[in-house]
Amino acid sequence: xxxxxxxxxxxxxxxxxxxxxxxxxxxxxxxxxxxxxxxxxxxxxxxxxxxxxxxxxxxxxxxxxxxxxxxxxxxxxxxxxxxxxxxxxxxxxxxxxxxxxxxxxxxxxxxxxxxxxxxxxxxxxxxxxxxxxxxxxxxxxxxxxxxxxxxxxxxxxxxxxxxxxxxxxxxxxxxxxxxxxxxxxxxxxxxxxxxxxxxxxxxxxxxxxxxxxxxxxxxxxxxxxxxxxxxxxxxxxxxxxxxxxxxxxxxxx
Amino acid sequence: xxxxxxxxxxxxxxxxxxxxxxxxxxxxxxxxxxxxxxxxxxxxxxxxxxxxxxxxxxxxxxxxxxxxxxxxxxxxxxxxxxxxxxxxxxxxxxxxxxxxxxxxxxxxxxxxxxxxxxxxxxxxxxxxxxxxxxxxxxxxxxxxxxxxxxxxxxxxxxxxxxxxxxxxxxxxxxxxxxxxxxxxxxxxxxxxxxxxxxxxxxxxxxxxxxxxxxxxxxxxxxxxxxxxxxxxxxx
Numbered sequence: 001x002x003x004x005x006x007x008x009x010x011x012x013x014x015x016x017x018x019x020x021x022x023x024x025x026x027x028x029x030x031x032x033x034x035x036x037x038x039x040x041x042x043x044x045x046x047x048x049x050x051x052x053x054x055x056x057x058x059x060x061x062x063x064x065x066x067x068x069x070x071x072x073x074x075x076x077x078x079x080x081x082x083x084x085x086x087x088x089x090x091x092x093x094x095x096x097x098x099x100x101x102x103x104x105x106x107x108x109x110x111x112x113x114x115x116x117x118x119x120x121x122x123x124x125x126x127x128x129x130x131x132x133x134x135x136x137x138x139x140x141x142x143x144x145x146x147x148x149x150x151x152x153x154x155x156x157x158x159x160x161x162x163x164x165x166x167x168x169x170x171x172x173x174x175x176x177x178x179x180x181x182x183x184x185x186x187x188x189x190x191x192x193x194x195x196x197x198x199x200x201x202x203x204x205x206x207x208x209x210x211x212x213x214x215x216x217x218x219x220x221x222x223x224x225x226x227x228x229x230x231x232x233x234x235x236x237x238x239x240x241x242x243x244x245x246x247x248x249x250x251x252x253x
Numbered sequence: 254x255x256x257x258x259x260x261x262x263x264x265x266x267x268x269x270x271x272x273x274x275x276x277x278x279x280x281x282x283x284x285x286x287x288x289x290x291x292x293x294x295x296x297x298x299x300x301x302x303x304x305x306x307x308x309x310x311x312x313x314x315x316x317x318x319x320x321x322x323x324x325x326x327x328x329x330x331x332x333x334x335x336x337x338x339x340x341x342x343x344x345x346x347x348x349x350x351x352x353x354x355x356x357x358x359x360x361x362x363x364x365x366x367x368x369x370x371x372x373x374x375x376x377x378x379x380x381x382x383x384x385x386x387x388x389x390x391x392x393x394x395x396x397x398x399x400x401x402x403x404x405x406x407x408x409x410x411x412x413x414x415x416x417x418x419x420x421x422x423x424x425x426x427x428x429x430x431x432x433x434x435x436x437x438x439x440x441x442x443x444x445x446x447x448x449x450x451x452x453x454x455x456x457x458x459x460x461x462x463x464x465x466x467x468x469x470x471x472x473x474x475x476x477x478x479x480x481x482x483x484x485x486x487x488x
Contacts, residue, residue, distance in 0.1 A: 025334060025335070025336075027331075137344075138343070138344035138345075138347040138348050139344075139348055141336060141340060141341065141344040142341070142344050142345060142348060145328065145330060145334075145336070145341060145374075146325055146328050147306075148301065148304070148306045148323065148325050149323065149325060149389065151304065151305070151306045152304045152305075152306065152321055152322075152323040153345055153348050153349060154348065154349065155348060195335070196333070196335050197333075199335045200335055200337065200372075200373050201335060201336070201337045201340055201373075202335065202336055202337070202340040204335070205335040
């Protein structure tokens with residue numbers, strides 16, 4: 001496996017751990033998987049028009065994010081319900097548009113060597129996502145405890161929600177190459193869910209979530225090479241093992 | 254006494270339903286206004302309109318130098334949220350650009366020990382959590398405190414403690430206080446003005462002795478209510 005592939009995967013994993021910590025606290029667990037599925041019709045369209053599939057995926061994710069945000073503001077339905085409906089539909093439509101091996105790669109990822117622009121985009125975007133979460137973490141904390149308190153503390157909650165959804169979508173895009181549409185949501189959620197269970201404070205949650213996401217990716221990638229299997233599923237299996245080991249530990253609080 | 258808040262013809266609709274109709278009143282700086290009324294009469298809606306958290310018709314005019322601290326009705330938070338009380342308070346200090354030692358100041362004001370505040374918020378008792386929410390509201394040195402049912406989920410002796418504390422903090426910080434409450438005896442004791450909301454007719458406002466009369470309360474709640482007036486403290 002090329003070093004640039006590993007570097008890119010680890011950067012994406014770090015961003016996934018960071019965004020995941022807040023996604024789990026904001027009750028977006030069920031939403032995370034379907035949100036990543038909207039990339040699929042984008043990949044399908046890109047293949048039809050012979051564009052780079054990643055560009056199609058990013059475009060679809062951004063459109064999907066704006067759609068969710070708009071519906072959320074208009075209907076006052078919980079984000080999970082909206083995302084569940086919109087993105088399951090996306091998965092269905094996307095599957096019809098993509099076929100054969102391309103569909104398998106899009107769904108589960110393929111450890112191909114990234115092009116130079118993908119490497120640069122991946123690293124810059126990972127750093128941007130992490131800086132966003134770190135910089136906005138106090139606003140995110142207040143708004144997840146109470147939207148009204150966030151409002152009276154001078155926080156623009158609508159804008160913050162949009163920014164968070166965008167950070168989430170970018171993180172999904174970061175992992176598409178090596179984890180695929182189906183598994184990237186899991187790398188965002190599983191380490192964060194483990195962190196939520198074992199940590200007692202905000203900083204500990206963020207740290208545990210990031211470290212576990214990166215460890216799972218590193219161990220999973222090496223294991224996949226050793227056993228000559230696809231890396232994506234192994235990474236998620238490792239993350240899940242950490243989760244079950246974490247459950248053995250009695251709840252800290 | 255300077256007027257800190259003027260409310261004129263305030264109405265709030267949720268879709269077709271009118272949940273608050275034509276409320277007008279003024280509030281003097283440093284005063285205490287209690288908002289009473291049966292369930293569903295729009296008390297919480299009024300508070301949310303006053304802080305600008307929901308859209309409304311009419312006008313709400315705060316004095317220009319006003320800084321609002323808001324304590325919401327009991328929050329529904331998940332017990333296993335990995336956030337400590339200190340995380341929560343420091344978050345507000347950071348967002349409002351308040352000095353870091355503001356957290357220690359507000360903890361001292363509400364008499365919450367730092368060891369308690371360092372615990373995950375889901376593990377705090379009802380009374381401790383209310384103190385934490387009050388501490389949160391006090392960060393940034395507000396001059397107006399809006400308090401929605403301070404004693405929900407707190408036992409009887411705890412309620413009196415909480416009112417003592419709110420009163421003490423209000424005096425120490427020279428704040429104007431607006432509170433929603435069902436504790437008529439405590440309102441009688443602490444409030445200078447009572448705003449009475451009802452879904453039957455016009456809201457009324459006046460001094461506790463004028464508003465908290467047995468006839469009026471029976472009209473309002475549909476049943477005779479008894480409450481104990483703390484004569485020793487005066488009203």
